[in-house]
Amino acid sequence: MPKAPRWTAAAPGSLLEAALAARECAHAPFSKFKVGAAIEDESGRVFTGCNIENASYGLTICAERVAVFKAISEAAGRIKRIVVVADTEVLTPPCGACRQILWEFCGDAELTLANLAGTQETMSLKEIFPRPFDASFL
Numbered sequence: 546m547p548k549a550p551r552w553t554a555a556a557p558g559s560l561l562e563a564a565l566a567a568r569e570c571a572h573a574p575f576s577k578f579k580v581g582a583a584i585e586d587e588s589g590r591v592f593t594g595c596n597i598e599n600a601s602y603g604l605t606i607c608a609e610r611v612a613v614f615k616a617i618s619e620a621a622g623r624i625k626r627i628v629v630v631a632d633t634e635v636l637t638p639p640c641g642a643c644r645q646i647l648w649e650f651c652g653d654a655e656l657t658l659a660n661l662a663g664t665q666e667t668m669s670l671k672e673i674f675p676r677p678f679d680a681s682f683l
Contacts, residue, residue, distance in 0.1 A: 560585055561659060564628040567593035567608065574598060578631070582608035584616055584651070585626045592616035609643040613650050624651035627670075632661045638673055648677040 560583050568581025573596055580596045594611025609629060616624065627647065631637040636658035639647060647654070647670055656673065659665040671677075 560591060560626055560628045561630070561657070561665075563591050563593050564630040564659070565661075567595045567612070568630050568632075569595075571595035571608070572597045575600075575602075580608040580637070581630045582612040583628045584612045584621075584624050584654075586616060586621040587623045587625055590616075590619075590621060592619065592621060607640060607643050609639050610646050613646050617650060624654050626655045626657070627651060628657045628659060630659045630661070634660065634662070636660055636664060636666055644670070644674045645678065648674055648679060 563583035564581040566581070567583060568579050571579035571581065573579050575598050578596070582594045583591055584593075585591050592612050592615045594608045594613070594615060596606065596608045597611065598605045609627070612627075613624075629637065629639060637660075638644075638658060639656075647656075651670060653669050653671045655667060656670050657665055657667045
């Protein structure tokens with residue numbers, strides 16, 4: 546299995562490159578649906594994630610959550626940008642569980658969806674998750 550490079554700072558295009566590299570590390574023997582994600586914090590550090598499937602499907606984890614959990618475990622600052630890459634014609638947004646995790650830990654960060662054909666779309670998390678549940682309800 547290829548290893549994702551260790552990224553330390555984001556340069557133009559490197560967040561997309563990091564997500565593409567992370568996608569190559571995906572463990573998707575059942576669905577064959579590989580996804581890569583990269584997030585950048587306020588200091589420019591980049592954290593990557595890929596989807597990791599399990600024979601017990603409920604234990605599978607998405608690329609976005611892997612990237613967020615790695616960032617949190619490595620003391621990331623405020624998250625500024627997120628890139629998600631999949632090999633689909635129609636750009637693939639984060640699933641509901643990932644939207645919740647992204648909102649909880651990233652707030653209304655910039656989200657870019659991309660595919661291997663080079664199509665990209667950038668939006669805010671609020672645009673894909675307009676009425677999030679968060680700590681303000683507790």
